[in-house]
Amino acid sequence: NAGVTQTPKFQVLKTGQSMTLQCAQDMNHNSMYWYRQDPGMGLRLIYYSASEGTTDKGEVPNGYNVSRLNKREFSLRLESAAPSQTSVYFCASSTLAGETQYFGPGTRLLVL
Amino acid sequence: AQSVAQPEDQVNVAEGNPLTVKCTYSVSGNPYLFWYVQYPNRGLQFLLKYITGDNLVKGSYGFEAEFNKSQTSFHLKKPSALVSDSALYFCAVRDLESFSGGYNKLIFGAGTRLAVHP
Numbered sequence: 001n002a003g004v005t006q007t008p009k010f011q012v013l014k015t016g017q018s019m020t021l022q023c024a025q026d027m028n029h030n031s032m033y034w035y036r037q038d039p040g041m042g043l044r045l046i047y048y049s050a051s052e053g054t055t056d057k058g059e060v061p062n063g064y065n066v067s068r069l070n071k072r073e074f075s076l077r078l079e080s081a082a083p084s085q086t087s088v089y090f091c092a093s094s095t096l097a098g099e100t101q102y103f104g105p106g107t108r109l110l111v112l
Numbered sequence: 113a114q115s116v117a118q119p120e121d122q123v124n125v126a127e128g129n130p131l132t133v134k135c136t137y138s139v140s141g142n143p144y145l146f147w148y149v150q151y152p153n154r155g156l157q158f159l160l161k162y163i164t165g166d167n168l169v170k171g172s173y174g175f176e177a178e179f180n181k182s183q184t185s186f187h188l189k190k191p192s193a194l195v196s197d198s199a200l201y202f203c204a205v206r207d208l209e210s211f212s213g214g215y216n217k218l219i220f221g222a223g224t225r226l227a228v229h230p
Contacts, residue, residue: 103148105155
């Protein structure tokens with residue numbers, strides 16, 4: 001039982017490049033989330049998926065897109081990376097929205 | 113608007129002493145409250161939650177939290193701190209206003225860094 005897994009662990013991009021962050025959970029959770037963590041800002045919600053087939057914007061969705069591929073997988077895409085997107089990205093899941101969330105180990109992204 | 117505040121950026125405690133990490137919240141209804149811990153280069157780990165019932169909630173690693181409705185607080189406590197408790201602690205509250213299709217999100221505080229000195 002791996003819980004929530006994220007790939008890659010670390011990535012360096014140049015401004016304007018695109019990439020997809022992958023997230024998968026094996027806990028049969030309905031809801032999944034993408035956060036970014038920046039110093040002094042806590043966690044800010046980018047997008048979430050309350051259930052398979054639905055996605056909604058969080059606090060800071062600009063510059064990102066998401067896909068809920070199936071119940072297990074929820075990916076985050078940066079179409080044209082900007083230095084302001086340098087951050088640590090966390091994926092999380094919960095049985096239902098608003099319930100206890102379980103987090104992955106994070107992806108550290110550096111945009112030059 | 114729903115919100116959660118952690119008034120201290122850092123808390124310093126000597127090993128063996130009791131510790132308290134403060135959290136206050138603002139919600140329109142009955143709150144669901146959570147504490148998470150983040151160790152260096154790791155994701156957040158769930159410690160405990162309050163939904164209803166006893167105001168003193170016990171969680172993982174010997175931590176507990178006290179819900180105080182009149183003071184709108186949910187402080188995290190431990191009777192005897194360990195050096196290994198040094199980490200970043202986040203308080204979170206269920207967002208009761210973002211009711212999109214029946215779904216609620218969590219709002220996280222900015223985090224408090226706990227440093228336990230030998």
